[in-house]
Amino acid sequence: MxxxxxxxxxxxxxxxxxxxxxxxxxxxxxxxxxxxxxxxxxxxxxxxxxxxxRPLDDVRVVVFAGDHGVSRTAPGSPGVSAYPREITAAMVRVFCAGTSGVTVLAREVGARVRVLDVAVDAELDDVPREVVARKVRRGSGSVDVEDALAPGEAERAFSVGRAVADEEIDAGACVLVPGDMGIGNSTVAAALTGASLGLPAREVVGTGTGVDEPGRAHKVAVVDRALRRAGDRVGDPFDRLTALGSACAAATAGFLVQAAVRSTPVVLDGVFSVAAALVARDIAPGAARWWLAGHASTEPAQRLGLASLGLEPILDLRLRLGEGSGAVQAVPVLRAxxxxxxxxxxxxxxx
Structure with missing residues (x-):
């Protein structure tokens, strides 16, 4: 604790x-x-x-990238995602190239995008050094059978997120957007949301990247095992992140808290950022006053999380990409x- x-x-x-x-x-x-x-x-x-x-002329997206143990799948076995875990590392390179969904959409509204490898399960030697400089670990544990993080890692990743928020605000950011990248993110987000709100797996698990109904049933079973394994440890937010979260979830929570400490508006994105926001609220009561909900995701955990936070989505475009892509679409509405x-x-x- x-x-x-x-x-x-x-x-x-x-x-x-x-x-x-x-x-x-x-x-x-x-x-x-x-x-x-x-x-x-x-x-x-x-x-x-x-x-x-004041004018909203410096909007910054920070994408926290990491892998999750629940995304490891044996050949012929069902997975929690429609995509293999190797996509996480590949997408970090796409962010760096400026051709990802959020980088393209952010350019349309004049927002800047920064990606950080917090827990990608690969050595990214071919990306700029600043992308990997905040790495906490390689991947996270499979939350249905083990803790996501070792003791102290949640606090370390949380501090990384706070420091990154300070860097962006000190550089002139007037609005921050938390982005995410990681195969298995929606499964971890569902587990965190279920633990934060005391809800069963079947109510918080969605289709994520587009899994079919058997795939969703598998995700429900994974999250159910995770919630039962964590038990009553989830009352403390850092214990919750350790048992069920990830380094990138903890970093996102720190990012959200520090933005509030620095009186800087945040536009939340999809299910992963909202799951981290639920934990961040428990760490720093009152932080949610500084957050807006950019859009309504198709994931049930996001809808339930926003209701608990008392936030109404600005847009509903039926997006489920993540990355901060939905939140940046709300920027023109805020400017209007x-x-x-x-x-x-x-x-x-x-x-």
């Missing part, structure tokens, strides 16, 4: 949010007629402490929400 000191998370500026809501009601439009855009505009004012909010306050006249000014 972790004995780390409590982490202080500041509150958003309630006065700025109240002022924003009052001005929104005074704009040249029917009260409330811009719906969710008005809610997001007021939220941004609270986060920035000013009306209108800011523009409402920055550019519209009040009724008094127009008459």
């Amino acid at each position: 972790s004995t780390a000191a409590p982490i202080h998370v500041p509150l958003p500026d309630a006065t700025a949010e109240h002022q924003a809501r009052r001005r929104l009601d005074e704009l040249v439009k029917p009260v409330g007629s811009l719906g969710r855009l008005e809610e997001l505009a007021a939220w941004l004012c609270g986060a920035h402490g000013t009306v209108p909010p 929400a800011r523009a409402v306050l920055a550019g519209m006249s009040t009724l008094a000014e127009a008459t």
